[in-house]
Amino acid sequence: MNFLFNYVIGLVASAGEALFFLLDAVGVVLRGKIRWSEVFKQVYIQGVQSIVIIALTSMATGAVLALQSYVMLSRFGAKEAVAQLVVLSLVRELSPVFSSFIFSGKVGARIAAELGTMKVNDQITATRAMGVDPMEFLVVPRILASLLVLPGLVVFSEILGVWGGYLIGVYNAGIPSSTYVHQTIYAVGFVDFFSGFAKTFFFALLIAWIACYQGFKTSGGSLGVGQYTTKAVALSYILVVVTNVVLTKIILALWG
Amino acid sequence: MIKVKKLFKTFGSQTVLHGVDFEIKPGEILVIVGESGSGKSVLLQHMIGLLRPDSGSVVIADQDISRLSEQKLLKVRKDMGYLFQGGALYDFMTVFENVAFPLREHTRMKRNAVMTKVQDILKLVGLDAAEGKFPSQLSGGMQKRAALARAVIMDSRILFCDEPTSGLDPIKSRSIMDLIHTIARKLKCTTVIASHDIVNSLRIADRIVLIRQGTIVAQGTPDQLRSSQDAYLQEFFN
Numbered sequence: 001m002n003f004l005f006n007y008v009i010g011l012v013a014s015a016g017e018a019l020f021f022l023l024d025a026v027g028v029v030l031r032g033k034i035r036w037s038e039v040f041k042q043v044y045i046q047g048v049q050s051i052v053i054i055a056l057t058s059m060a061t062g063a064v065l066a067l068q069s070y071v072m073l074s075r076f077g078a079k080e081a082v083a084q085l086v087v088l089s090l091v092r093e094l095s096p097v098f099s100s101f102i103f104s105g106k107v108g109a110r111i112a113a114e115l116g117t118m119k120v121n122d123q124i125t126a127t128r129a130m131g132v133d134p135m136e137f138l139v140v141p142r143i144l145a146s147l148l149v150l151p152g153l154v155v156f157s158e159i160l161g162v163w164g165g166y167l168i169g170v171y172n173a174g175i176p177s178s179t180y181v182h183q184t185i186y187a188v189g190f191v192d193f194f195s196g197f198a199k200t201f202f203f204a205l206l207i208a209w210i211a212c213y214q215g216f217k218t219s220g221g222s223l224g225v226g227q228y229t230t231k232a233v234a235l236s237y238i239l240v241v242v243t244n245v246v247l248t249k250i251i252l253a254l255w256g
Numbered sequence: 257m258i259k260v261k262k263l264f265k266t267f268g269s270q271t272v273l274h275g276v277d278f279e280i281k282p283g284e285i286l287v288i289v290g291e292s293g294s295g296k297s298v299l300l301q302h303m304i305g306l307l308r309p310d311s312g313s314v315v316i317a318d319q320d321i322s323r324l325s326e327q328k329l330l331k332v333r334k335d336m337g338y339l340f341q342g343g344a345l346y347d348f349m350t351v352f353e354n355v356a357f358p359l360r361e362h363t364r365m366k367r368n369a370v371m372t373k374v375q376d377i378l379k380l381v382g383l384d385a386a387e388g389k390f391p392s393q394l395s396g397g398m399q400k401r402a403a404l405a406r407a408v409i410m411d412s413r414i415l416f417c418d419e420p421t422s423g424l425d426p427i428k429s430r431s432i433m434d435l436i437h438t439i440a441r442k443l444k445c446t447t448v449i450a451s452h453d454i455v456n457s458l459r460i461a462d463r464i465v466l467i468r469q470g471t472i473v474a475q476g477t478p479d480q481l482r483s484s485q486d487a488y489l490q491e492f493f494n
């Protein structure tokens with residue numbers, strides 16, 4: 001009982017601490033202290049780091065989706081709907097969520113390890129000692145970059161996913177190319193796209209925030225860097241999964 | 257210049273600073289000596305506002321920095337230098353970029369002026385050939401020299417050095433201490449060094465304070481401390 005109590009207290013305390021960390025970052029943004037050159041440096045790093053694996057995953061997902069849905073839809077005599085099913089699945093759900101998973105594994109891990117190493121080597125304290133706000137110099141650029149990069153990657157993922165589906169649909173299932181393209185384009189409504197796209201901003205914020213926070217909290221040398229990095233990835237993974245359910249519920253309630 | 261008044265600091269159940277009380281005069285080189293774990297680093301970090309005391313104060317040029325907000329402290333720290341034990345150079349920047357960083361952050365100096373100033377200081381610390389290298393490509397001694405260059409590039413009024421000789425062989429230890437001495441005199445900056453390197457401390461210090469279990473147990477010029485009859489001091493200095 002006592003153990004459980006302490007555990008819950010600890011959880012609440014660290015959640016509060018993480019929240020203050022985020023508010024601190026928001027404060028920097030509100031004061032207009034955004035270092036755009038750092039932001040763009042991070043945009044480049046984060047984008048380059050995850051683009052290949054996202055391309056691969058998306059194409060494969062689109063292809064598998066087309067293969068499976070062709071089989072299933074054939075049973076209902078609705079195999080013409082393959083294109084719609086592929087693009088709607090990707091745009092509404094799969095691309096935003098899968099891309100976020102990959103993003104947390106690559107970019108989130110990188111941020112946590114990088115900042116964690118800086119923390120244990122006193123580089124973050126040294127930043128303060130030199131009269132520079134580490135939030136402004138290190139954290140805000142990484143968070144803003146993620147907010148720019150992840151949504152971009154998601155759109156990229158959707159395009160490649162559709163292409164993967166197209167390859168299967170046209171060359172394997174024998175759907176005429178023009179039909180497939182036509183159906184894809186007319187299947188996606190404004191709401192379909194944005195119901196998925198809007199979520200990516202939350203995921204980007206969540207992943208970068210947790211990674212930066214865990215990095216800044218790191219202690220205990222190289223062992224600590226490993227531990228906090230793993231924790232950052234696991235935590236952002238869990239939170240993406242959970243917030244996805246909540247966000248999807250809200251978005252469906254609003255837009256249907 | 258710096259007045260440390262009745263400083264107390266506790267981490268968890270461990271009281272690290274137990275009423276530390278001393279003063280540093282302008283231009284003075286003061287060395288804080290003490291066994292490892294005696295609280296030297298913690299004390300030094302209080303003196304630049306990286307840690308906040310539970311009670312007591314640190315007054316620098318008539319300003320109590322222990323009460324300032326972090327945003328105000330950032331400004332105060334601009335003209336102070338801090339040499340970290342491990343150097344704490346940014347590992348994603350070259351030596352040149354590391355040393356130029358404070359100038360680029362806090363001054364509007366032109367590119368060429370920055371370059372000249374950085375190259376001059378690198379020459380002074382004997383690293384003019386290493387300006388394009390990354391910290392990971394440098395030896396421990398070179399990292400400390402580069403970090404020292406970064407700490408004084410703003411012509412700091414006050415320089416703090418945490419264990420400048422740790423991890424260095426006796427010859428390198430001697431040369432970095434001499435370098436700190438040279439630079440401190442040249443820039444006329446008030447210098448506070450934490451060290452357990454007694455030999456070199458006695459050589460370059462104007463004054464020494466001895467910290468033990470979180471309090472100052474002795475202070476004076478190197479000669480005064482050397483000739484003291486106190487048993488602990490005798491053990492420590494001879």
Ligand SMILES: Nc1ncnc2c1ncn2[C@@H]1O[C@H](COP(=O)(O)OP(=O)(O)O)[C@@H](O)[C@H]1O
Pocket residue numbers: 267272290291292293294295296297298299
């Ligand atoms: N941030 C901290 N949290 C908890 N304990 C600390 C912290 N910093 C230092 N200490 C403890 O304070 C004591 C003094 O540390 P320190 O000032 O680094 O000693 P020194 O520099 O004299 O070797 C040590 O026992 C250390 O474990």
Ligand SMILES: [Mg+2]
Pocket residue numbers: 296297298341418419
């Ligand atoms: Mg120390």
